Amino acid sequence: MxxxxxxxxxxxxxxxxxxxxxxxxxxxxxxxxxxxxxxxxxxxxxxxxxxxxxxxxxxxxxxxxxxxxxxxxxxxxxxxAYQSYMEVATLVGIYVAMALGLNIVVGLAGLLDLGFVAFFAVGAYTYGIFATAQAANFMPFGSYPLSGESFWVFILLGCFVAALFGILLGIPVLRVKGDYLAIVTLGFGEIIRIIFNNLDKPINITNGAMGLSSITPPEIFGIKLIYPNQFYFVTLVILLFVIFTVRRLEHSKIGRSWKAVRENEIAAQAMGIPLVRTKLLAFAIGASFSGMMGVVFAAKQTFVDPTSFTLLESITILVMVILGGMGSVPGVILGAACVTILNLQVLTELTDWFNQLSLNGVITIPDALSPAKMQRFIFGALLIIFALYRPQGLIPSKSVTFDLKDLKEEDDETIAVPANKTEKLNA
Incomplete structure (x- = not known):
C-alpha cells in the first residue's frame, strides 16, 4: 500500500x-x-x-x-436541503476567516487571545446599529435605517473599527504575556459583551439585552440578499481575500517578525524588531478580519444580541486554530471547517438519527444520556483524542529547513570564486 x-x-x-x-x-x-x-x-x-x-x-x-x-x-x-447546505457553507467561511485572523495573533505572533469574539461583535454591531432605526437615537443627522447598499461600505468600516479596537486592546497588554495576557484578553472580551448588553441607557444605542432586529439586508444592483446561497458567494469572495492577505503576510518581513517575537521576544528585540509596532499590527490585522465577518454575520442573521458573542465562541475559535495547527494556514482552514461542520451538521444529524431510533422503539436511551445533551460531551471527547494523538494539529506548520551540506558547498564556491579571480589578475 x-x-x-x-x-x-x-x-x-x-x-x-x-x-x-x-x-x-x-x-x-x-x-x-x-x-x-x-x-x-x-x-x-x-x-x-x-x-x-x-x-x-x-x-x-x-x-x-x-x-x-x-x-x-x-x-x-x-x-x-439546498439552503441548509449553503447555510453551513456560509458559516464555515465566516469561521474560517475569523480563525485565520486569530491565527495571526496566536499562531504567528504567539499572543494568546481569549477575547477574540469581541472584534466579531464590534463588526456586527457597527452594521446592525446603522442598518436599523437604532442610530436615530443618538445621531443628529441622517435618516435611518440606512439602505442595503451601504452594506458594502460597512464591510470596510467594520474592518477599520475592529482594527481600531484591536489596537486599543494591544496598547495596555504589551507589558504582559503568557497566562496574564490570556486573562487580560478574556476580560476585554467580557467587557465588550457587557457594554453591548447594557448600552441601552441613558442613551439607547445597542438596545441592550433585547438586541437589534430587522437589520436591513444587503442590496446590490437592486437585488436584496436574503438567502444563504446569496451570502455564500459574498462570504467566499471575502474569504479568498483573507486567505490571500494572510499568505502574503506570512512570508513577508512583518510575518517573519511575528515569528521571531513568538520564539523569543528578547532575541527579536536584540535583532532590531520593534516589539510594540509588531504586536499592535498582529492585533489590528487579526481583528480586522473578524470585524468584516461580523458585518456579514449581522446582515445574514438580520438580528444580533450579546448572547451571540460569549466566551464559548472565543474558545471555539481558538480550538479551531489549535486543532488545525497553529501557524499553518491550510491547517487552520481545515480545523475551522471540521469544528464548524461537526457542530452544525454532523452532531446535529447524529442527534436526530438517535432520536428517531428512540421514537421508533429500536433503542431506548435514558433521558440523562439523550443525544441532545451529549453533543458537547462528544465534541469534547473528540478534542481530547486529537490533543493526545495529534498535538501538533491536523496540518502542522512547515518550517523552512536547510541542508547543512548544501550550505557548506555554497560557502566553498563563494570563497573559491575570488581566489580564481586573484590568480588571473596575478597572471
Missing amino acids: KKLLDALKVNKRAQIILLVCYIAITSLSLFFAQKSVIAFLLLLFSLLLLYYTSFQNRTKWLIAGLILVVLLPLSASQGD
Whole structure:
C-alpha cells in the first residue's frame, strides 16, 4: 500500500484521473441524493484531497474555485436541503476567516487571545446599529435605517473599527504575556459583551439585552440578499481575500517578525524588531478580519444580541486554530471547517438519527444520556483524542529547513570564486 501511495505521489496523470473521478462521483451523488449529508461532506473532502496533490498552486486554486463556485452550488441546488447546505457553507467561511485572523495573533505572533469574539461583535454591531432605526437615537443627522447598499461600505468600516479596537486592546497588554495576557484578553472580551448588553441607557444605542432586529439586508444592483446561497458567494469572495492577505503576510518581513517575537521576544528585540509596532499590527490585522465577518454575520442573521458573542465562541475559535495547527494556514482552514461542520451538521444529524431510533422503539436511551445533551460531551471527547494523538494539529506548520551540506558547498564556491579571480589578475 505504501509503495502504491509513493508511486501515486509522483504520477500527476494518475492523480488528476482519480481526483476528477472522485469529484464527479460525489457531485452526482449530491445532485441525485439531495438530503444526503454524507454526499455533501464527501464533496467538500475533495478540497483536502486536492491540497495533498502535487499540482502547481495555480492549478490547485483553479480546481478549488471550480468546486466552490460551480460544482457545490449546482449539485446542492436540486432539492429542499439546498439552503441548509449553503447555510453551513456560509458559516464555515465566516469561521474560517475569523480563525485565520486569530491565527495571526496566536499562531504567528504567539499572543494568546481569549477575547477574540469581541472584534466579531464590534463588526456586527457597527452594521446592525446603522442598518436599523437604532442610530436615530443618538445621531443628529441622517435618516435611518440606512439602505442595503451601504452594506458594502460597512464591510470596510467594520474592518477599520475592529482594527481600531484591536489596537486599543494591544496598547495596555504589551507589558504582559503568557497566562496574564490570556486573562487580560478574556476580560476585554467580557467587557465588550457587557457594554453591548447594557448600552441601552441613558442613551439607547445597542438596545441592550433585547438586541437589534430587522437589520436591513444587503442590496446590490437592486437585488436584496436574503438567502444563504446569496451570502455564500459574498462570504467566499471575502474569504479568498483573507486567505490571500494572510499568505502574503506570512512570508513577508512583518510575518517573519511575528515569528521571531513568538520564539523569543528578547532575541527579536536584540535583532532590531520593534516589539510594540509588531504586536499592535498582529492585533489590528487579526481583528480586522473578524470585524468584516461580523458585518456579514449581522446582515445574514438580520438580528444580533450579546448572547451571540460569549466566551464559548472565543474558545471555539481558538480550538479551531489549535486543532488545525497553529501557524499553518491550510491547517487552520481545515480545523475551522471540521469544528464548524461537526457542530452544525454532523452532531446535529447524529442527534436526530438517535432520536428517531428512540421514537421508533429500536433503542431506548435514558433521558440523562439523550443525544441532545451529549453533543458537547462528544465534541469534547473528540478534542481530547486529537490533543493526545495529534498535538501538533491536523496540518502542522512547515518550517523552512536547510541542508547543512548544501550550505557548506555554497560557502566553498563563494570563497573559491575570488581566489580564481586573484590568480588571473596575478597572471
